[in-house]
Amino acid sequence: MAAIDVRNLHISFPLYHGASRSLKHSMAEAVSGWRSGPSAHLARDARARIVVNVLRGIDFQLRPGDRLGLIGGNGAGKTTLLRAMAGIYEPIAGRVQIQGLLGTLLDPNLGMNIELTGRENIGLRCRFFGLARADVQDIEHNVEDFANLGDFMDMPMKTYSAGMLVRLAFGLATAITPQVLLMDEWFMAGDASFMEKAQHRLAALVERTEILVVSTHQPDIMCRWCTRVIWLDNGMIRMDGTPDDVLAAYLAA
Numbered sequence: 001m002a003a004i005d006v007r008n009l010h011i012s013f014p015l016y017h018g019a020s021r022s023l024k025h026s027m028a029e030a031v032s033g034w035r036s037g038p039s040a041h042l043a044r045d046a047r048a049r050i051v052v053n054v055l056r057g058i059d060f061q062l063r064p065g066d067r068l069g070l071i072g073g074n075g076a077g078k079t080t081l082l083r084a085m086a087g088i089y090e091p092i093a094g095r096v097q098i099q100g101l102l103g104t105l106l107d108p109n110l111g112m113n114i115e116l117t118g119r120e121n122i123g124l125r126c127r128f129f130g131l132a133r134a135d136v137q138d139i140e141h142n143v144e145d146f147a148n149l150g151d152f153m154d155m156p157m158k159t160y161s162a163g164m165l166v167r168l169a170f171g172l173a174t175a176i177t178p179q180v181l182l183m184d185e186w187f188m189a190g191d192a193s194f195m196e197k198a199q200h201r202l203a204a205l206v207e208r209t210e211i212l213v214v215s216t217h218q219p220d221i222m223c224r225w226c227t228r229v230i231w232l233d234n235g236m237i238r239m240d241g242t243p244d245d246v247l248a249a250y251l252a253a
């Protein structure tokens with residue numbers, strides 16, 4: 001049975017920069033009077049580096065049937081939370097536990113080897129999911145039909161345009177049904193002809209998956225798909241409730 005357990009999650013990034021010396025000095029000035037530690041947005045870590053505390057004490061649990069929407073202004077921490085749940089970022093405190101086969105629609109390059117062809121990447125992903133040979137062939141045909149890349153299916157992915165990359169990544173991610181699906185909203189913002197083709201496929205995938213977590217700025221998607229919404233504000237949960245309640249408060253703020 002799929003489950004997600006996020007407990008007291010803290011994610012920080014050390015600030016590195018091309019001009020890190022001067023940046024460091026100016027940031028050091030900025031934070032010198034601030035509280036240090038995970039409750040401050042800018043702080044110093046144990047090695048005296050300046051860090052941005054992007055997520056601070058996030059807590060929630062999800063069970064099969066839950067469809068969670070993440071909403072919040074730019075820089076609130078939605079993408080960081082999705083990436084931490086996908087295991088891309090390591091928490092500095094707290095934990096993320098996911099039970100069940102995990103699928104992501106976060107970044108078209110994620111899990112792809114651009115030196116390999118589209119077809120080879122499909123094979124790799126299927127092996128990662130432990131699929132039988134017969135299923136791999138079905139998935140290969142399914143993705144080939146959807147992505148419509150012609151001869152490019154057998155060309156290294158580094159030769160693909162951005163649009164071609166998205167078509168292959170989207171086709172592949174929606175061809176295999178995970179138990180837990182993490183999705184960032186830019187996957188729903190392709191050009192009109194792509195979206196028309198993609199929407200039905202995406203809706204069917206969302207229907208099949210046991211738990212969905214989606215980040216979006218679009219209230220209509222929240223209302224259509226989600227059973228619960230978390231409003232993130234400056235790396236913390238400002239409100240957690242039904243889509244109607246949270247959206248009303250968010251839009252009124």
Ligand SMILES: Nc1ncnc2c1ncn2[C@@H]1O[C@H](COP(=O)(O)OP(=O)(O)OP(=O)(O)O)[C@@H](O)[C@H]1O
Binds near residue numbers: 054079
């Ligand atoms: N690798 C990084 N290093 C330093 N800061 C980062 C890094 N990644 C994200 N941040 C910062 O973390 C904060 C949250 O970013 P995040 O992308 O998670 O926000 P978001 O809610 O998804 O925003 P948006 O709606 O604009 O996509 C921002 O202030 C961002 O600048």
